[in-house]
Amino acid sequence: MEPGEGFRTFARFGSYALRVLLINPRIRLPIDTRTTPHLGLAYLGAVSERRGDTVRVFDLDVEDVPLAAALREFQPHIVGITANTPQVRNAWGAAQEVKAVLPHVPVVIGGPHVSALPEESAARPEIDVVVRGEGEATWLELCAAVERDNFEIRNSNFEIGGISYQAADGRVVHNPPRPPIADLDSLPWPAYHLFQMERYTSLQPAIDSVEGARSFSMMTSRGCPYRCNFCSQSIMPEKWRARSPQNVLQEWRHLVEDLGAQEIGLLDDSANIQRRRLLELCDLLIAAKLNHVPWIMVNGIRANLADEQLLGRMKAAGCKRTAFGVETGDPEIMKRINKHLTLDQVRAAFRAARKVGMETIGFFIIGLPGDNARTMEATIRFAIELDPLIANFSMMTPYPGTKVWEQLHAQGGRMLVQDWQDYVFFEGKARYEMGETTAELQERKWKEAYRRFYLRPSRVWRTLTRRETWLNFPRTSRMALRVIFPKPAGDGGLPNADPKQGLCSLFLVGGSPNTISSGMRLANYNRLYSNRPNGL
Secondary structure, three states, X not given: OOOOOOOOOOOOEOOEOOEEEEEEOOOOOOOOOOOOOOHXXXXXXXXXXXXXXXXXXXXXXXXOOOHHHHHHHHOOOEEEEEOOOXXXXXXXXXXXXXXXXXXXXXXXXXXXXXXXXXXXXXXXXXXOEEEOOOOHHHHHXXXXXXHHHOOOHHHOOOOOOOEEEEOOOOOEEEOOOOOXXXXXXXXXXXXXXXXXXXXXXXXXXXXXXXXXXXXXXEOOEEOOOOOOOOOHHHHOOOOOEEOOHHHHHHHXXXXXXXXXXXXXXXXXXXXXXXXXXXXHHHHHHHHOOOOOOOEEEEEEEOHHHOOHHHHHHHHHOOEEEEEEEEEOOOHHHHHHOOOOOOHHHHHHHHHHHXXXXXXXXXXXXXXXXXXXXXXXXXXXXXXXXXXXXXXXXXXXXXXXXXXXXXXXXXXXXXXXXXXXXXXXXXXXXXXXXEOOEOHHHHHHHHHHHHHHHHOOXXXXXXXXXXXXXXXXXXXXXXXXXXXXXXXXXXXXXXXXXXXHHHHHHHOOOOXXXXXXXXXXXXXXXXXXXXXXXXXX
C-alpha cells in the first residue's frame, strides 16, 4: 500500500476546507506532573491537515485564553474532544461550552472512556457523535460528511463504522465497529506544530532535565496480543500492528533534524512483540547516526521477550531507559491477572538490562484482585530484589472496559469512588474493595512499599550521587512539600497526606510517591489510558 492509501482526500465544501478544533480537556491533578502533547490529537490534526483542513489544537492544560473566546475567534465547523476516565466530566463541560457559543457545530468525543461506555456520552445533549476505538479513519469520514452536506449530525442516519450517536427518536445507535488500521505506515506523522511545545515538560521531568520544547513522543506499533485483566487495552484492537522500521526511521530523522529533538519517548504498549523488527530499527538508527539522541521506552516492553542481545542493541541505538510491567511478586496473582509472565522471566530481563547498562523502571500494582497482606508483601520484596532505578507502585483502579471492572461487579466488590473525576490518580486512596483486598490494607501497603523501597540507605546514597537528582532538585522539593503540606482536598490537594511520604519523595528519583496512576500507572499516565492515539 502506498503512503496515504485508505486516507483519501475528500472534495472541499464550497471554496474552503473545514476549520477543525481539537480539544484536550483539563484534568484535575493535585500536584505538578508531566504535561505532554496529546499524541492522539496530534495524529487527528495531521490527517485533517492532509485532507486540506485548517486545524487548531486547544489544550486546556496549557492554554491561557478561555475556550469560549477561542471558539468565537476560530469559528470551527467541527469540534473533536478526547477523554479518559478522570477527564470525561471536563470533556462534557467543554462540549457544553461549544454548544453555548456555537450551537449548530457538531461535537465529536472519543478516547478510551467513551469507547468503553459509549452510551453514557452519546445520550448527552451536548455530544453529537461518540467515536469508538481508533479514530483517524472515522474522523475523516465524519469531516467529509459535515463538509459534503453541512447537516446536523444528530438528526442524520449514519452508516459510518465505529460510532455511536443518539437518533432523532432518542435511541442511542451503535454502528458496527470499524476494523483497526492495517497499514500504520499510511498515517502521516503527528502534527506537533499545532501544539505550543514550549509549554510542555520533558518525558519524565523528575528524572531528566530536558528543555520541554525538545521532548517528543512517537508510536512504532499499536495494539497488544496480551489481555491483562487490569489494562484498558482490552477495549482496543487485539491485533498487534507495527510500522515498518524504515517508516519509523523517517519520522525519527524528522524529529531530530527538523524539530531538534533532545529526547524521544516511545509510547508503544508492546514494542518488542516482533523482536526482529525492533533489532532492525536499532540497526537503522545506528547506521543513520541518530543514536546520539536518547530515547526511552515510556510504557515498557514485555519482560519475557527481552534478552541481553535485544537490550544491548537498544542501548547502542540510544535507548537509555526501559520499563517492565512486573505488577506483582506473587506467582498465583500473576496467573490470575492473565499476564503470561513468570517471576524468573522478570528477573532475567532485569539482569540483562543491568548487564548492558540500561536504566530500568518497574511497574508494580498494590491491590490486584485476590491480593492480601501476604501477596502484597511478596510484591514489595520482589521490587527490592529487582532494584530498578524507579519503582512505580500503584493502587489498583478498576477502569471501565477492563476485566477487573467486570470481575468486581460480578463478584460483589465495592467501588469506593463516587464520580469519574475521583478516578484521578495521585491521591493515595484505594478505589475499591473485594474480599481480603480491603481499602485499609491497600493504602497501608502502598505507603509501606514506597518507604521500604526508597528509604533504604543504599537507595538514598544512589539518589544523592546521581547528577539528575540535583538538576531536578527544585522541582522534586516542590513536589515533596506539596505532599507534606497539602492544600485542603477541596482545593485539589492531597487528603490525609503522610509527612513520611514527603521525605520519601525527596529520594524517589521518579518523582513523588503520588506521581503514578492507580492501576494504569504510566510514568505519568500515558501508559495505558490518556495519551494513546486510539480514539480521539
